[in-house]
Amino acid sequence: MTNTSSAYLRFQNVKKTYDHESLVVKDFSLDVAKGEFLTLLGPSGSGKSTVLMMLAGFESVTSGEISIDGVSITRLPPYKRNIGMVFQNYALFPHMTIEENLAYPLTVRNMAKAKIRDRVGEYLGLIEMQKFGKRFPGQLSGGQRQRVALARALIFEPSLVLMDEPLGALDKKLREQMQYEITRLHQMMGYTVIYVTHDQTEALSMSDRIAVFDDGIVQQCASPAELYERPRNAFVADFIGENNFIRGRVSKVEGEVVHIALPGGDTVTARAESELRHDQEAIISVRPEKLFVEPTSHASDNRVPARFVTRHYVGDFIRYYFQLSDGTEITVKVLNDLTAPNFSEGDEAGLVWLIKDCSAYPA
Amino acid sequence: MTATSLSKEDLGAARRALRRRKLTAFLLVAPLLVFLLFAFVAPIGSMLFRSVHNPNVADLIPDTMELMDDWDGVSLPDESLMNQFAVDLKRLANDRTSGRLAGEVNRILPGSSSVIQSTARRMRTVDDDELQQNGAALLFDAHANWQQVPIWQAIRQSGNPYTIAHYLTALDLERTPSGEIQARDGPRIYVSLYIQSLRIALFITVLTFLLGYPLAYFIANAPIRLSNILLIFVLLPFWTSLLVRTTSWIALLQTNGVVNTALMGIGLTSSPFSMLYTEFATIIAMTHILLPFMILPLYSVMKGIDPSYLRAAMSMGGKPIPAFLRIYFPMTLPGLSAGALLVFIVSVGYYITPALVGGADGQMISNLIAFHMQQSNNWPLAAALGSLLLFVILLLYWTYDRLVGTKNLSFG
Ligand SMILES: Nc1ncnc2c1ncn2[C@@H]1O[C@H](COP(=O)(O)OP(=O)(O)O)[C@@H](O)[C@H]1O
Ligand SMILES: [Mg+2]
Numbered sequence: 001m002t003n004t005s006s007a008y009l010r011f012q013n014v015k016k017t018y019d020h021e022s023l024v025v026k027d028f029s030l031d032v033a034k035g036e037f038l039t040l041l042g043p044s045g046s047g048k049s050t051v052l053m054m055l056a057g058f059e060s061v062t063s064g065e066i067s068i069d070g071v072s073i074t075r076l077p078p079y080k081r082n083i084g085m086v087f088q089n090y091a092l093f094p095h096m097t098i099e100e101n102l103a104y105p106l107t108v109r110n111m112a113k114a115k116i117r118d119r120v121g122e123y124l125g126l127i128e129m130q131k132f133g134k135r136f137p138g139q140l141s142g143g144q145r146q147r148v149a150l151a152r153a154l155i156f157e158p159s160l161v162l163m164d165e166p167l168g169a170l171d172k173k174l175r176e177q178m179q180y181e182i183t184r185l186h187q188m189m190g191y192t193v194i195y196v197t198h199d200q201t202e203a204l205s206m207s208d209r210i211a212v213f214d215d216g217i218v219q220q221c222a223s224p225a226e227l228y229e230r231p232r233n234a235f236v237a238d239f240i241g242e243n244n245f246i247r248g249r250v251s252k253v254e255g256e257v258v259h260i261a262l263p264g265g266d267t268v269t270a271r272a273e274s275e276l277r278h279d280q281e282a283i284i285s286v287r288p289e290k291l292f293v294e295p296t297s298h299a300s301d302n303r304v305p306a307r308f309v310t311r312h313y314v315g316d317f318i319r320y321y322f323q324l325s326d327g328t329e330i331t332v333k334v335l336n337d338l339t340a341p342n343f344s345e346g347d348e349a350g351l352v353w354l355i356k357d358c359s360a361y362p363a
Numbered sequence: 364m365t366a367t368s369l370s371k372e373d374l375g376a377a378r379r380a381l382r383r384r385k386l387t388a389f390l391l392v393a394p395l396l397v398f399l400l401f402a403f404v405a406p407i408g409s410m411l412f413r414s415v416h417n418p419n420v421a422d423l424i425p426d427t428m429e430l431m432d433d434w435d436g437v438s439l440p441d442e443s444l445m446n447q448f449a450v451d452l453k454r455l456a457n458d459r460t461s462g463r464l465a466g467e468v469n470r471i472l473p474g475s476s477s478v479i480q481s482t483a484r485r486m487r488t489v490d491d492d493e494l495q496q497n498g499a500a501l502l503f504d505a506h507a508n509w510q511q512v513p514i515w516q517a518i519r520q521s522g523n524p525y526t527i528a529h530y531l532t533a534l535d536l537e538r539t540p541s542g543e544i545q546a547r548d549g550p551r552i553y554v555s556l557y558i559q560s561l562r563i564a565l566f567i568t569v570l571t572f573l574l575g576y577p578l579a580y581f582i583a584n585a586p587i588r589l590s591n592i593l594l595i596f597v598l599l600p601f602w603t604s605l606l607v608r609t610t611s612w613i614a615l616l617q618t619n620g621v622v623n624t625a626l627m628g629i630g631l632t633s634s635p636f637s638m639l640y641t642e643f644a645t646i647i648a649m650t651h652i653l654l655p656f657m658i659l660p661l662y663s664v665m666k667g668i669d670p671s672y673l674r675a676a677m678s679m680g681g682k683p684i685p686a687f688l689r690i691y692f693p694m695t696l697p698g699l700s701a702g703a704l705l706v707f708i709v710s711v712g713y714y715i716t717p718a719l720v721g722g723a724d725g726q727m728i729s730n731l732i733a734f735h736m737q738q739s740n741n742w743p744l745a746a747a748l749g750s751l752l753l754f755v756i757l758l759l760y761w762t763y764d765r766l767v768g769t770k771n772l773s774f775g
Binding site: 056057058077078079081082083084085087088089091093094095104105108109152153156162 | 669671672674675676677678679680681682683685686689690693694
């Protein structure tokens with residue numbers, strides 16, 4: 001994916017400062033293939049919107065290059081970039097009807113009136129809002145406005161579409177509906193999408209690839225499955241999904257596999273995600289659903305003793321809380337079936353897991 | 364009765380709670396209502412009433428006026444009326460109030476004043492009985508005008524306590540003694556002054572818009588620290604006395620003032636311009652004073668416009684200036700119309716600044732109203748002029764409401 005020839009959109013060492021003191025975007029490099037749905041995922045304030053604003057041309061690039069199809073757009077004014085954009089507040093023009101809103105990008109391109117009318121009708125149909133063309137944005141519900149904003153960003157057929165937390169203002173049900181809508185239109189029309197969100201569920205379910213963004217740099221850029229199963233560093237492991245972290249010290253390195261001595265005296269094995277040296281402080285991560293409570297039929301490479309604290313009934317599964325001998329808290333997700341064990345507080349239990357489900361990072 | 368419907372007691376309690384809330388709300392606004400009643404509604408009402416109600420003559424000669432009811436108004440009044448008038452005139456002469464009658468009648472029929480005053484002096488010494496019997500002849504003796512109809516018509520007209528005469532004057536019209544309405548001879552001072560006031564106000568409104576709009580835009584989009592400082596400068600005029608601001612314009616604009624000295628200093632002109640006491644001075648000084656009324660509503664509307672609207676327009680291919688005019692400008696209209704309306708209405712009725720720097724050609728209608736109140740002592744005419752001004756403003760507001768609509772005005 002990161003190979004030069006397939007790159008359609010390319011960020012090269014992009015930096016950004018607002019105050020000329022600190023860098024909001026430190027060193028942002030990313031290649032996006034044509035037709036890809038790429039999500040920028042990161043905590044609030046990590047600079048995602050800033051990246052998008054630079055791409056759209058509303059913020060200047062402090063240093064670095066942004067290019068599309070090999071042509072630099074770094075210094076191109078926004079209205080010449082031909083990039084569609086969906087804003088979090090939708091930015092529908094309140095004094096214009098839905099039809100006029102949709103027609104705006106076509107009018108500024110001097111398209112013939114009849115052609116504009118046809119195109120607007122077509123896109124109203126696409127978002128199933130034919131009946132609402134004469135209404136004003138203020139007369140629509142949140143979900144309808146969202147659909148209009150989407151259609152307006154697509155109607156002039158840009159090859160690149162940016163969306164900055166477009167579903168942030170919607171309730172859960174509508175959000176899921178719109179996620180489906182956005183991916184459906186993307187698959188149908190095949191434009192490239194840069195999607196910004198801080199909601200990882202949204203990112204995981206919609207994207208081809210996700211760039212996890214924090215502290216001004218891309219921490220990891222990979223497919224949703226890879227991101228979840230092989231997080232490259234502790235930040236990503238923590239940020240994506242739920243995880244247990246155990247601290248220890250490297251006692252042995254065998255290629256990919258490292259042995260970690262835990263403070264309680266036990267030794268576990270893990271897959272090293274980055275280079276680890278002997279006697280280095282390390283941290284290992286295991287997801288709650290990859291941990292099993294003995295007795296279990298699941299195969300295991302590692303075992304640590306733990307003390308049961310409490311359990312929370314969730315429904316389809318039960319969440320068990322344990323403590324290791326040094327006080328580290330461990331969560332285990334157990335399927336809610338007949339084998340779910342019964343413990344009372346203080347009971348000793350054995351927790352087991354596989355090497356492949358366990359990553360080690362430098363602490 | 365099911366559990367889901369409201370019982371009688373519940374309904375009663377809900378109504379009582381609502382009544383209590385309404386009462387509280389009323390008590391909260393009551394002081395303001397009382398204040399407005401005394402400080403606003405009552406004076407305006409009294410002004411409107413005064414402009415059409417003038418009981419002076421009716422109070423001075425009530426008995427004569429009663430007899431006037433039976434007079435046809437075309438031929439000479441009959442003798443009994445004239446006799447009664449002679450009696451009334453003697454009483455006025457002795458009370459030293461005949462001058463008031465003379466003044467009122469003279470306003471309708473110029474030249475009547477001396478007729479009435481001289482006649483009154485002659486009636487003073489005549490016996491009451493003699494007047495009762497022979498008043499008409501004595502009047503004819505005193506002045507030949509009493510044998511003609513116009514002066515009687517004028518007395519009858521001035522004796523009517525309700526009159527639109529002052530409105531006619533205010534519109535440069537007059538009623539002939541026979542009752543027809545016609546344009547008054549001479550220059551049309553009042554109408555042209557209304558037009559001048561409207562023109563000056565319009566000019567000031569346009570100027571405040573041209574100066575205020577870019578500044579409001581800049582402040583609304585500036586970083587918070589800078590925008591706060593600039594807003595203080597915008598508000599500064601509000602914190603200095605109106606008189607100080609106006610007189611400082613005198614210092615600037617007078618013949619040997621700052622502006623002329625500077626212009627001559629840099630050699631742009633060899634002799635000073637006369638700027639003070641002109642319409643130009645009125646417009647410049649009032650634009651300065653009224654600028655905040657334009658900037659503040661504009662600023663508060665612009666502050667609420669998210670930058671994403673313009674960005675959206677540009678991302679869709681709109682060039683900056685067309686996008687600004689098509690997208691941003693319409694969104695600022697509520698603030699613009701509020702500001703324009705404020706500036707226009709305030710400036711149409713402005714008084715102090717034109718009075719101080721306006722000279723002869725920079726006067727506005729309020730200055731003439733003040734003149735009639737303070738110098739010519741013609742309160743009814745002042746009231747009529749004021750009422751007309753109020754009417755003109757209401758008419759403009761109504762037109763504005765029809766054309767633009769006031770429901771989306773935003774004063775901030
Ligand atoms: N126009 C701006 N001027 C100054 N600082 C800004 C501006 N926009 C964003 N920032 C700062 O840059 C950082 C990143 O902001 P942003 O890109 O909006 O993050 P995100 O979209 O990931 O929440 C924040 O600390 C924010 O305060
Ligand atoms: Mg953001």
